[in-house]
Amino acid sequence: MSKKNKSHKSALKEQDGITPPEVLSSLSANFIKSKRQQQPSIRELVDGISSGNITALSRAITLVESTNPKHTQKANAVISACLPLANKSVRVGITGVPGVGKSTFIEAFGNYLTSNGKKVAVLAVDPSSSLSRGSILGDKTRMEDLVKDKNAFIRPSPSGDSLGGVARKSRETIILCEAAGFDTIIIETVGVGQSETAVHSMVDFFLLLKLAGAGDELQGIKRGIIEMADAIVINKADGDNLRAAKSAKVEFNRALHLYPEKESGWSPKVSLCSAIKREGILEVWEMIEGYVETTKASGYFERHRNSQNRFWLLQTIEERLKSNFYNSKKIKAQLKTQIELIEAGKTTPFAAAEYLLGL
Amino acid sequence: MSKKNKSHKSALKEQDGITPPEVLSSLSANFIKSKRQQQPSIRELVDGISSGNITALSRAITLVESTNPKHTQKANAVISACLPLANKSVRVGITGVPGVGKSTFIEAFGNYLTSNGKKVAVLAVDPSSSLSRGSILGDKTRMEDLVKDKNAFIRPSPSGDSLGGVARKSRETIILCEAAGFDTIIIETVGVGQSETAVHSMVDFFLLLKLAGAGDELQGIKRGIIEMADAIVINKADGDNLRAAKSAKVEFNRALHLYPEKESGWSPKVSLCSAIKREGILEVWEMIEGYVETTKASGYFERHRNSQNRFWLLQTIEERLKSNFYNSKKIKAQLKTQIELIEAGKTTPFAAAEYLLGL
Numbered sequence: 001m002s003k004k005n006k007s008h009k010s011a012l013k014e015q016d017g018i019t020p021p022e023v024l025s026s027l028s029a030n031f032i033k034s035k036r037q038q039q040p041s042i043r044e045l046v047d048g049i050s051s052g053n054i055t056a057l058s059r060a061i062t063l064v065e066s067t068n069p070k071h072t073q074k075a076n077a078v079i080s081a082c083l084p085l086a087n088k089s090v091r092v093g094i095t096g097v098p099g100v101g102k103s104t105f106i107e108a109f110g111n112y113l114t115s116n117g118k119k120v121a122v123l124a125v126d127p128s129s130s131l132s133r134g135s136i137l138g139d140k141t142r143m144e145d146l147v148k149d150k151n152a153f154i155r156p157s158p159s160g161d162s163l164g165g166v167a168r169k170s171r172e173t174i175i176l177c178e179a180a181g182f183d184t185i186i187i188e189t190v191g192v193g194q195s196e197t198a199v200h201s202m203v204d205f206f207l208l209l210k211l212a213g214a215g216d217e218l219q220g221i222k223r224g225i226i227e228m229a230d231a232i233v234i235n236k237a238d239g240d241n242l243r244a245a246k247s248a249k250v251e252f253n254r255a256l257h258l259y260p261e262k263e264s265g266w267s268p269k270v271s272l273c274s275a276i277k278r279e280g281i282l283e284v285w286e287m288i289e290g291y292v293e294t295t296k297a298s299g300y301f302e303r304h305r306n307s308q309n310r311f312w313l314l315q316t317i318e319e320r321l322k323s324n325f326y327n328s329k330k331i332k333a334q335l336k337t338q339i340e341l342i343e344a345g346k347t348t349p350f351a352a353a354e355y356l357l358g359l
Numbered sequence: 360m361s362k363k364n365k366s367h368k369s370a371l372k373e374q375d376g377i378t379p380p381e382v383l384s385s386l387s388a389n390f391i392k393s394k395r396q397q398q399p400s401i402r403e404l405v406d407g408i409s410s411g412n413i414t415a416l417s418r419a420i421t422l423v424e425s426t427n428p429k430h431t432q433k434a435n436a437v438i439s440a441c442l443p444l445a446n447k448s449v450r451v452g453i454t455g456v457p458g459v460g461k462s463t464f465i466e467a468f469g470n471y472l473t474s475n476g477k478k479v480a481v482l483a484v485d486p487s488s489s490l491s492r493g494s495i496l497g498d499k500t501r502m503e504d505l506v507k508d509k510n511a512f513i514r515p516s517p518s519g520d521s522l523g524g525v526a527r528k529s530r531e532t533i534i535l536c537e538a539a540g541f542d543t544i545i546i547e548t549v550g551v552g553q554s555e556t557a558v559h560s561m562v563d564f565f566l567l568l569k570l571a572g573a574g575d576e577l578q579g580i581k582r583g584i585i586e587m588a589d590a591i592v593i594n595k596a597d598g599d600n601l602r603a604a605k606s607a608k609v610e611f612n613r614a615l616h617l618y619p620e621k622e623s624g625w626s627p628k629v630s631l632c633s634a635i636k637r638e639g640i641l642e643v644w645e646m647i648e649g650y651v652e653t654t655k656a657s658g659y660f661e662r663h664r665n666s667q668n669r670f671w672l673l674q675t676i677e678e679r680l681k682s683n684f685y686n687s688k689k690i691k692a693q694l695k696t697q698i699e700l701i702e703a704g705k706t707t708p709f710a711a712a713e714y715l716l717g718l
Contacts, residue, residue: 076710083704168709175707224583226617258585258614309701309708316712321680342668345442348534349671350527351435357679 042074046081049180054153057180064172065158079172082179087305089178090292091185093199095225096209101235102188103142105209105275110143112281113184114151121182122146123173125199126157127166128192153182164319167198171312174202191225200228201308204301205288208232210252212245212272226252227259230268230291233284237272245272264300266291330359401433405440408539411478413512416539423531424517438531441538446664448537449651450544452558454584455568460594461547462501464568464634469502471640472543473510480541481505482532484558485516486525487551512541523678526557530671533561550584559587560667563660564647567591569611571604571631585611586618589627589650592643596631604631623659625650689718 040048040059048056060082063075096102110120122143146152158169174185189199200206208229226232232252237245252270262268269287273280295301325331338352347355399407399418407415419441422434455461469479481502505511517528533544548558559565567588585591591611596604611629621627628646632639654660684690697711706714 079707080710083707087704172707172709224586227583254613255617258617306702310698312708313698313701313711316709317684317715318677318681320712320716321684322677325676325680339669339672342672343665345446348438348442348531349668350531350675351439352672353675353679356676 042077042081045078049078049082049176050085052181054180057153057176058155060176061155061173064176065169075172079175082175085179086175087178089174089183089185090205090288091174091187091203092288093187093189093196093203093206094209095189095191095196095199095207096235098190100209100211101275102190102209105233105235105273106186106188107143107146108275108278108281109284110146110152110186111149112278112285114146114149118184119151119153119182120146120149120184120186121153121155121174121177121180122186122188123155123170123177124157125166125170125187125189125195126192127163127195128190153177153180163193163195163198164315166195167202168312168316171202196225196228201311204295204304205230205291207284207288210234210248212236212241212248226255229256230262230264230266231284231287232256232268232270233280234270234272235275237280238274238277242272264291264295264304265298266294331356334359401436401440404437408437408441408535409444411540413539416512416535417514419535420514420532423535424528434531438534441534444538445534446537448533448542448544449564449647450533450546450562451647452546452548452555452562452565453568454548454550454555454558454566455594457549459568459570460634461549461568464592464594464632465545465547466502466505467634467637467640468643469505469511469545470508471637471644473505473508477543478510478512478541479505479508479543479545480512480514480533480536480539481545481547482514482529482536483516483547484525484529484554485549485551486522486554487549512536512539522552522554522557523674525554526561527675529558530561555584555587560670563654563663564589564650566643566647569593569607571595571600571607585614588615589621589623589625590643590646591615591627591629592639593629593631594634596639597633597636601631623650623654623663624657625653690715693718 040056045056045060045063049060060075060078063071063078066072066075094102094106106122110122113120143154147154155173158166158173170187174187177185185203187199187203189195206228208225208231210232212234234245234248234252249270249272256268256270259268271280271283271287273284275281292301295304326335334356338347338356341347342349342352399415404415404419404422408419419434419437422430422437425431425434453461453465465481469481472479502513506513514532517525517532529546533546536544544562546558546562548554565587567584567590569591571593593604593607593611608629608631615627615629618627630639630642630646632643634640651660654663685694693715697706697715700706701708701711
């Protein structure tokens with residue numbers, strides 16, 4: 001306290017009943033410290049996860065999702081320790097436009113699996129969730145039964161400013177879930193931006209959920225989605241919709257016929273279901289089992305996972321190289337100018353690139 | 360000449376009739392020097408190109424295609440000077456599998472255009488040409504009429520080890536051809552690797568040439584090609600093939616219907632032609648004219664060119680960033696090890712990326 005302050009009676013000092021701020025700080029520091037000490041260690045988290053403890057799994061995922069570098073460091077250590085226990089699941093990606101009944105389908109599908117002895121983790125990849133505060137899976141009440149199911153684990157999309165960030169977190173969460181004994185990982189996406197591509201590159205089987213309804217339904221599918229699908233499942237194929245669903249099945253089969261054979265050797269299938277009536281769910285699972293059996297026998301299953309890993313390695317490297325370059329002050333200052341010069345016909349893209357790389 | 364040589368009578372000296380080697384060297388040096396002096400200057404090349412001189416154009420393209428850094432420097436100066444004269448053409452990309460009749464189509468199409476007052480440059484993008492020594496356009500005899508046509512200029516694919524290199528050279532060649540007064544640039548590709556994508560991103564209009572023949576013909580189309588096409592032209596729609604061609608047209612129209620609307624607002628069209636009988640060629644050109652008119656009116660034509668330029672700028676930068684990284688000795692030595700560790704489940708792609716970026 002300065003001499004000047006000492007020389008007059010402070011208004012604060014007169015109020016004796018109020019705890020001085022110094023003491024408050026010290027109290028809260030101790031409180032925070034004791035809370036910190038309650039945080040499980042890396043060993044405790046790994047032991048918890050490997051024995052299937054959901055609290056430990058959730059805490060580890062929270063570390064993965066954190067932007068605090070200390071948390072990231074701890075998360076990396078947990079993931080490293082979990083790696084030998086991972087990779088033993090079937091990873092299924094599910095996409096479809098809003099309104100197609102994804103939550104109802106996942107609930108029916110998940111319940112079917114758990115009642116057949118499976119342990120199911122449901123994750124979401126939604127790069128828009130930081131804005132919309134979780135547009136998918138955010139409202140767990142939409143999967144009431146599955147939430148109560150002891151053999152199911154539901155986790156909303158991590159939030160993050162970039163798809164790359166969200167995708168990394170989801171891929172690491174898959175490892176943690178597998179280490180916790182989940183043998184079927186379902187990854188849902190609403191298909192914002194390139195999120196289907198990201199999900200496609202982290203799953204073994206990619207399922208496109210569609211609505212019953214004639215040829216018009218084929219419209220509005222994002223470019224490339226049909227090509228990525230291992231199966232198209234037409235939902236709400238019941239009652240008055242059944243006829244339309246059957247004709248949509250014919251139409252989709254024709255569409256799939258247009259594409260060349262997949263590297264997996266698998267011919268994508270179209271099937272009908274009514275998630276709300278729990279019909280056609282068994283057929284979807286049998287199809288996935290058939291896929292896993294065939295591709296494991298051919299060696300494609302493992303080759304595919306290896307190639308996905310290489311993809312994520314190179315993808316991560318290249319994203320970082322780009323962000324380092326474009327975020328540098330020198331480049332930021334000059335990039336716009338060079339683009340303007342190109343548009344004015346005063347330089348070529350190649351000459352501009354040379355110039356920027358030489359800065 | 361050394362003292363030792365002087366001290367004995369050389370066998371060579373005895374043959375008085377033969378010009379001594381010293382004189383020979385000096386003569387050839389002068390000859391080469393005089394030849395070099397015949398190489399046109401940048402100014403001469405630019406003047407030649409802008410007055411439509413084909414020899415100047417060819418020489419400038421040869422500089423563009425050269426791997427000699429001095430030539431590259433000269434080429435860049437020529438391109439810079441040509442830039443204000445460029446951008447005034449319609450750029451049409453043509454792809455199709457071997458046997459579809461691309462050469463016959465391009466000859467018929469090119470002849471139709473030149474006989475209607477157009478100046479047509481035909482280029483090729485074929486990254487395999489350095490191996491196969493020019494699988495397309497290499498044999499100009501396949502376009503006998505067009506080769507003789509004064510208003511047509513045909514240039515085989517530049518050779519280059521990478522698609523990126525070939526694509527850069529082709530893009531620069533487009534600028535030179537436009538500066539030389541060619542108002543229609545046709546860029547042919549056989550579709551090796553990603554070459555269709557490269558060509559698609561340097562043209563205004565992308566045309567997929569197909570063969571007549573029923574639904575089976577739809578197979579074997581590379582992923583994404585139909586999505587890129589502004590038009591599908593079914594060739595050899597004559598005689599006994601006509602019926603099959605008509606049914607293929609229905610099938611393709613159905614296929615195109617499956618895709619969402621293009622950013623250009625243009626609905627891709629399917630048309631029939633018989634290049635060998637020169638039928639249906641006018642219709643293709645009218646379609647392209649319609650496209651150009653519509654997209655110029657909407658502003659898309661220019662926006663699209665600007666976005667192509669930005670694409671090439673960023674593409675060039677990112678390719679260079681990657682090649683600098685992956686070609687560095689440190690990375691070369693460690694990348695394989697990290698991939699092996701990932702495949703053995705001992706690290707994650709993200710941890711491996713961090714490690715490599717930190718080297």
